[in-house]
Amino acid sequence: MSQMLKSSSALGFPGSRRYNGAQRKAVAPNGDLRRLRSLSSTYPKPDPDEITQDQLNLLLDWLDPDREKAGIRYEQIRRRLVKIFVCRASNVPEELADKTINRVARKLPEIRATYVGDPAHYFAGVAVNILRETVRKDRIPAIGMPESSPATDDREKDYSCLEKCMEKLDPGDRSLVLDYYREEGQAKIDNRRQLAEQLGIGLNALRIRACRIRSDLQACMEKCRAEGAEFAK
Amino acid sequence: MPEVKGLTIMVPKTTDAKALRKYLLGDLSSEGQEAFELWLMSEDEAYDLVLAAEDDLIDEFLAGKLSPTESQQFHDRFLIAPERQRKLEFSRMFREYADRKTVPATAALPAPTRSFWQELGAIFRLQPAFGAVSVALVLLMIGGSVWSGVTSSRLQNRLDSTTTVLHEVETQRQDLQLRLAEIQATSKQLASQLALMDEAVAELKSAGVSGGVIALSLSSILPRSSTNLPTAQLTPATRLIEFTLPLLDDNYPSYSVVLADDGGESLGNRQRRTAKSKDGVKVVVVTMPSKDLATGEYSFKLSGITSADSTEDIAEYYFRIR
Numbered sequence: 001m002s003q004m005l006k007s008s009s010a011l012g013f014p015g016s017r018r019y020n021g022a023q024r025k026a027v028a029p030n031g032d033l034r035r036l037r038s039l040s041s042t043y044p045k046p047d048p049d050e051i052t053q054d055q056l057n058l059l060l061d062w063l064d065p066d067r068e069k070a071g072i073r074y075e076q077i078r079r080r081l082v083k084i085f086v087c088r089a090s091n092v093p094e095e096l097a098d099k100t101i102n103r104v105a106r107k108l109p110e111i112r113a114t115y116v117g118d119p120a121h122y123f124a125g126v127a128v129n130i131l132r133e134t135v136r137k138d139r140i141p142a143i144g145m146p147e148s149s150p151a152t153d154d155r156e157k158d159y160s161c162l163e164k165c166m167e168k169l170d171p172g173d174r175s176l177v178l179d180y181y182r183e184e185g186q187a188k189i190d191n192r193r194q195l196a197e198q199l200g201i202g203l204n205a206l207r208i209r210a211c212r213i214r215s216d217l218q219a220c221m222e223k224c225r226a227e228g229a230e231f232a233k
Numbered sequence: 234m235p236e237v238k239g240l241t242i243m244v245p246k247t248t249d250a251k252a253l254r255k256y257l258l259g260d261l262s263s264e265g266q267e268a269f270e271l272w273l274m275s276e277d278e279a280y281d282l283v284l285a286a287e288d289d290l291i292d293e294f295l296a297g298k299l300s301p302t303e304s305q306q307f308h309d310r311f312l313i314a315p316e317r318q319r320k321l322e323f324s325r326m327f328r329e330y331a332d333r334k335t336v337p338a339t340a341a342l343p344a345p346t347r348s349f350w351q352e353l354g355a356i357f358r359l360q361p362a363f364g365a366v367s368v369a370l371v372l373l374m375i376g377g378s379v380w381s382g383v384t385s386s387r388l389q390n391r392l393d394s395t396t397t398v399l400h401e402v403e404t405q406r407q408d409l410q411l412r413l414a415e416i417q418a419t420s421k422q423l424a425s426q427l428a429l430m431d432e433a434v435a436e437l438k439s440a441g442v443s444g445g446v447i448a449l450s451l452s453s454i455l456p457r458s459s460t461n462l463p464t465a466q467l468t469p470a471t472r473l474i475e476f477t478l479p480l481l482d483d484n485y486p487s488y489s490v491v492l493a494d495d496g497g498e499s500l501g502n503r504q505r506r507t508a509k510s511k512d513g514v515k516v517v518v519v520t521m522p523s524k525d526l527a528t529g530e531y532s533f534k535l536s537g538i539t540s541a542d543s544t545e546d547i548a549e550y551y552f553r554i555r
Contacts, residue, residue, distance in 0.1 A: 080280055084270050086314040087257060087283075093314065120274040128267055155326075162330055181331045184296060204282060211285035218323040 051105045059105040062112060062119055077101070077123050084124070088131055096134065100127045161224035165217050173213045180210040253286040258306040287317065291324045423504060430473075430520060445472040447523070451533065452479065453548035457495075462530070464553040471523045478535055478550050483508045483515040485537030489544060490519050495530040505538070526554045 060070040063077075078097050085093030103126050104119075115122060166174055176195070183191045196206040255261045256269045273279045293299055294307050312318055449465045465474050478490065491502040501521075508515045517535065532551045536544040 076280075077274070080274050083280065083283060084273060086316070087259075088266075089259065089310050089313050091313060118275050121271055124267075124270050124274040127270070158326055159330070162326055166330070178331055178334055181292070181328070204278065207285040207289075208278060208281040211281060211288050214288060214323075214327065215284065217327065218320065221323060221326075222319070 051102050055105045055108070058108050058112075059101075062108060074101075077120055080120070081123060081127055084127055085131070090131075090134070096127070096130055100130050103130070158221065158225060161221045162217070164224060165220035168220065169213065169217070177210055177213045177217070180206070250286065250289075253283065254290060257283070257286060257290055257311055258303060259310040260306060287311075287320065288324065291317075291321050292328070294321070295325055295328055430522065445470050446475055447471050447473070448475045448477065449552060450477040450479070451550035451552055453481075453535075453550050455551060457530070457532065457551045459551070462551050462553050464555055465526075466555045467523050467526075474521050474523055474526065474554075476519045476521065476533065476550075476552070477511060478517045478519065478533060478548075480508055480515040480517065480535075480547070485545075485547075486540055487538045488517050488547075489536045489538055490517060491534045491536070492519075492521065493532050493534060495532075497532075500531075501525070528554050530554075 060067060060074065063073040064070040078101060081097035081100050082093045085096045090096055100123060104123055107126075111122070169177070176199075179195055180192060182188065192203060192206060196203050199206065201209070252261070252265075252269065256266060261269060273283060290299075290307070290311065294304065299307055312321065447465050447467065449463050451463050455462055465471075467474075485508075487505045487507050489502060489504050490506060492500045494500055503519050506517050506519065508517055510516075511518075519533065530551065530553050532549050534549050535547045537547050538544055
């Protein structure tokens with residue numbers, strides 16, 4: 001029996017923090033969505049788009065016959081869709097990503113038999129359509145530049161957090177991230193080329209590695225900031 | 234290539250940093266954006282590269298490297314997403330931190346060159362596993378060198394010892410050769426003397442001068458003090474004296490005879506003499522030139538030479554020359 005999911009987010013689970021700062025009311029996920037829901041922070045909100053459990057199952061099967069792999073693929077696609085909407089300057093990128101996924105899920109019975117190729121491309125096409133529909137509707141004015149730094153006390157705390165987070169890094173990663181962001185201009189380019197040679201990897205692989213370390217550092221620092229002084233001790 | 238109801242979607246196979254930057258700043262055409270998004274959806278590393286490009290763009294903004302147009306696009310479009318605002322905030326702090334931790338570069342200076350040890354240090358820091366393996370290898374090499382050194386030292390000692398032994402053997406061999414050469418020289422000299430004497434005897438015999446040879450039979454029984462010592466009366470014609478030394482027993486393969494004056498000083502010798510039978514008695518015959526014997530008392534000391542080449546004294550024979 002199909003179970004109707006009362007959620008605005010795609011398949012009832014993907015929605016997360018809204019860009020205007022509002023949070024959605026959580027709705028308990030059902031069945032195999034519970035595990036997928038744990039992969040992303042979930043703040044569902046009511047949405048006219050509704051899909052059934054059967055539609056969800058069909059979508060996951062389409063992504064991969066193996067349910068575990070399908071879940072991972074689902075998250076990859078959603079993350080990329082969110083990025084696309086962010087790059088298109090949407091102020092509700094996650095909402096639009098969920099809307100895209102819901103629309104694909106509903107459309108799937110029609111196209112599945114004839115569609116050839118990577119399902120991710122189909123999501124991209126639908127995303128473009130949704131963008132066109134929502135253009136100007138959800139845009140927010142350009143924000144003011146966060147020019148000013150936080151108050152001195154907060155700044156000191158943040159700096160202390162950053163130092164703690166740097167210390168938590170693997171020594172190799174710590175060294176890499178500092179070396180990667182050294183120098184300016186041509187010296188920086190030469191420096192990165194030299195680093196990539198030392199590590200025996202390509203420049204793109206080095207960029208990705210440095211970016212991930214930096215991203216981990218940012219997450220650690222934000223967590224530290226949220227937890228307050230206790231963390232920094 | 235994906236198709237939807239006859240629609241073929243072109244997916245760019247690669248993208249470059251410039252295109253990424255334009256995409257992030259919203260500076261691509263609508264078609265360019267869509268093509269870019271297909272790439273973003275399908276390539277494994279595309280998502281990570283976009284994140285890295287965002288970091289780079291933020292860093293350029295903080296370094297004041299963006300053009301006025303780019304800065305405007307950065308404000309108006311790029312920074313709309315709160316996650317990017319947080320990134321910017323973090324990047325500003327991280328940049329400050331990194332500047333404190335590293336030596337600032339001077340733009341006028343050429344690209345930094347690092348010494349071998351700095352390069353090595355960087356590799357160890359960046360690849361701890363490589364560092365551990367390298368350290369293990371170095372330790373192994375040191376261990377191997379020490380082991381090799383000890384083994385080499387032992388072998389050298391053994392070689393030195395063997396060389397010393399060889400040197401000693403060589404020295405002994407040279408001594409023996411020297412002695413052999415001396416013996417051979419002596420032997421040649423004696424053979425030469427004997428040959429001369431034999432020639433003289435032959436000469437005398439052929440000349441029919443029987444008076445030139447005096448035969449003197451000696452006795453070992455008579456002591457030196459005996460008044461009846463055998464005496465050879467030399468004449469001017471006497472050239473040789475043939476001494477007959479009788480043996481009690483012929484127990485030796487050969488004999489040696491040493492001539493001594495009355496003071497016991499050796500005047501000459503005859504080696505390897507064999508016993509002969511003379512009138513049923515075993516005797517050793519020794520012939521001496523008369524010119525070698527002046528008037529006086531002499532003696533022959535007879536020794537037997539064993540098969541082992543050792544000598545054993547047998548008897549002494551005393552005589553006089555007049």
